[in-house]
Amino acid sequence: MTDPSARTRTRKPTRRDVARLAGVSDAVVSYTLNGGAPVAPDTRLRVLAAVAELGYRPNQAARALRSGSARTLVLAVPDVADPVFSNPFFAEFAAAIESVARERGYALSTTATTFSPEGLRSRFEEFAARMVDGVLVLSSGAADRDAIDPVGLPWVDLNVSAAREGVASVGTDLRSGAELATEHLLDHGRTRVAFVGQADVGEPRHAGWLAACRSRGVPPGRVVAGGYTREGGYAAGLRIADDLSTGDGPDAVFAASDRTAVGVLRAFHERDVRVPEDVAVVAFDGSWEAEYTWPPLSTVRQPVESMAEAAVRGLLDGSAPTHRQFPVELVIRASCGTHEPVTEAR
Numbered sequence: 189m190t191d192p193s194a195r196t197r198t199r200k201p202t203r204r205d206v207a208r209l210a211g212v213s214d215a216v217v218s219y220t221l222n223g224g225a226p227v228a229p230d231t232r233l234r235v236l237a238a239v240a241e242l243g244y245r246p247n248q249a250a251r252a253l254r255s256g257s258a259r260t261l262v263l264a265v266p267d268v269a270d271p272v273f274s275n276p277f278f279a280e281f282a283a284a285i286e287s288v289a290r291e292r293g294y295a296l297s298t299t300a301t302t303f304s305p306e307g308l309r310s311r312f313e314e315f316a317a318r319m320v321d322g323v324l325v326l327s328s329g330a331a332d333r334d335a336i337d338p339v340g341l342p343w344v345d346l347n348v349s350a351a352r353e354g355v356a357s358v359g360t361d362l363r364s365g366a367e368l369a370t371e372h373l374l375d376h377g378r379t380r381v382a383f384v385g386q387a388d389v390g391e392p393r394h395a396g397w398l399a400a401c402r403s404r405g406v407p408p409g410r411v412v413a414g415g416y417t418r419e420g421g422y423a424a425g426l427r428i429a430d431d432l433s434t435g436d437g438p439d440a441v442f443a444a445s446d447r448t449a450v451g452v453l454r455a456f457h458e459r460d461v462r463v464p465e466d467v468a469v470v471a472f473d474g475s476w477e478a479e480y481t482w483p484p485l486s487t488v489r490q491p492v493e494s495m496a497e498a499a500v501r502g503l504l505d506g507s508a509p510t511h512r513q514f515p516v517e518l519v520i521r522a523s524c525g526t527h528e529p530v531t532e533a534r
Contacts, residue, residue, distance in 0.1 A: 201242035210238040260295045261285075261503060262315055264308075265326045267300035270417060272326065275447055276475035277490070281346070284496035285324060292500060294321065303327050305335035312339040322503035329357070344502045346495075349392050351511035356502045358495045358512045362472075365488040365516040366396025367403075369442050369470040372486075372518055374404050376525050378440035378468055382409035384424045384452055385416070385444025393444045393472060409438045414448045421451025428452070429459035432466065440524075443471040446478045446487055453481050453523075464525040474519055484521035490514070 207214045212231060219225040220235040227235070238244070263282060265272040273279045286296040297320075301311045308331060315323055322342040325331045329348045333355055336343060348357035373381050383397045394411070401408040410431070414424035421443060431437035443449035449471035456463055463469055463483055471478060474489025491514050498512045 201244045203244070205242055206235065206238045206244050209242065210234040259293060260297055260318075260320050261289050261500070262320050262323045263296060263298045263326065264301050264311065264323055265298065267302055272300075275416070275445075276477045277446065277473040277492070278326070280475060281492045281496065284492045285499060288496045288500045292504060294500075294504075303330050303332075305332040308332065309335040309339065312336045312341055312343075315339075316341050324499055324503065331355075342503045342506075344499045346499060348511065349513075351513075354509055355511070356509035358499045358502065358514075360490045360495075360514050360516050362392035363396035363399070365472060365490075366393040366442065366444075367400040368516065368518050369472065369486075369488050370397045370400035371404070372520075373440040373442065373468055373470055373524060374400065374406060376468065379406055380409045380438040381406070381440040381442055382412055382428060382438035383442055383444070384412045384414040384421060384428075384448055387411050387413040391444075393442075397442050409440075414443070414451070416445040416448055418447050418451040418454075421448035422455045423451070424448070425452035425455025425461075426459065428467070429455060429461050432461060433459075438467060440468040441470075443469065446471045446473040446475045446485065449485055449487070449523075450477060450481055453485070457482075463523055468525050469523040470518075474517075478519070479521070481523070483523045486521045486524040487519050488516050489519050490516055 203214055203217050207217045210217070212235060216227060216231060217235055220227045220232050221239070263285060265278075273282065282298065289296045299311070301307060312323065316339050320341065322344070324344050324346055326346045329345060329350070329352065331343070331345050333352070343356070345352075345355055345357040346359070348359040349362040351357065370381055381397070381401060383394060385391070385393055388394055389398065398408055412424040412427055414420040428437055428441065441452060443452055449469055452469060453463060456467065461467055469485065471485055471487040474487050478485040478487040494514055495512075498514075502509075502512070
């Protein structure tokens, strides 16, 4: 036969238990824990002491049903062969978003999804059914507004370099950052600046590199396809090293991402290409690993903390959807040559 006292000992404490111990009403406990109304400091301390003594934990599911909010945001990332979080830049960005969400009292859930209109619409309907409060979509401008707006969930598009009408988005001016990096190489006497990244003149970093060369009257160097992976950068670096061995290579490289540049640097090391003596290198993103390459990598840094703050605020403040574009800064290290260690901003 079950011991009644055992049932008593294992019963989870309730909000009413907290109220009774603290000598307040149930409503005051709710106000203290949920911020629904001002509570006197002494009363708040009594409630929190009772919560701690009893080990009370609010029922989040019940709270969500009452309020229509799970106090949860979702970060939706692309479901692709190369996982997003193998890129240190996006891992840092996600960590910054989670930190801001937590400060605002929200949990952050991350999920991988297809960005096809049908797939994204289905996921948004799933999020709405779970009473998610908003979605941060790492689509770089690929999310279909017509597919997901009817669901009625607030959403913000991340890693976006240009505004779209009616879409809340956050990003940096990738083209301007690429121009800044390329101009820096040209300022230090480099005249054959190769581009390693996406071989597409419509890609903003490619376009920025090309514009900087043309504005200085310098023939653009070779475009070497390397994408945004270490493997792609490594293969590109080997091709450049082969060119150098015939006397036809560049004297500088602008790499479209830090990950790409890491691969380039490894290839150069294996082929005895000296950086920066033979080839100077500047990359884009400003992730943590750029500081720990050899030589340390000069890079155009995107301000992940400011972008994360803007993205979460854009979800929660209820304002009209707008595009927030943040300035980049050139972080100068040893990979681009000997010069005064200054930081330029744009």
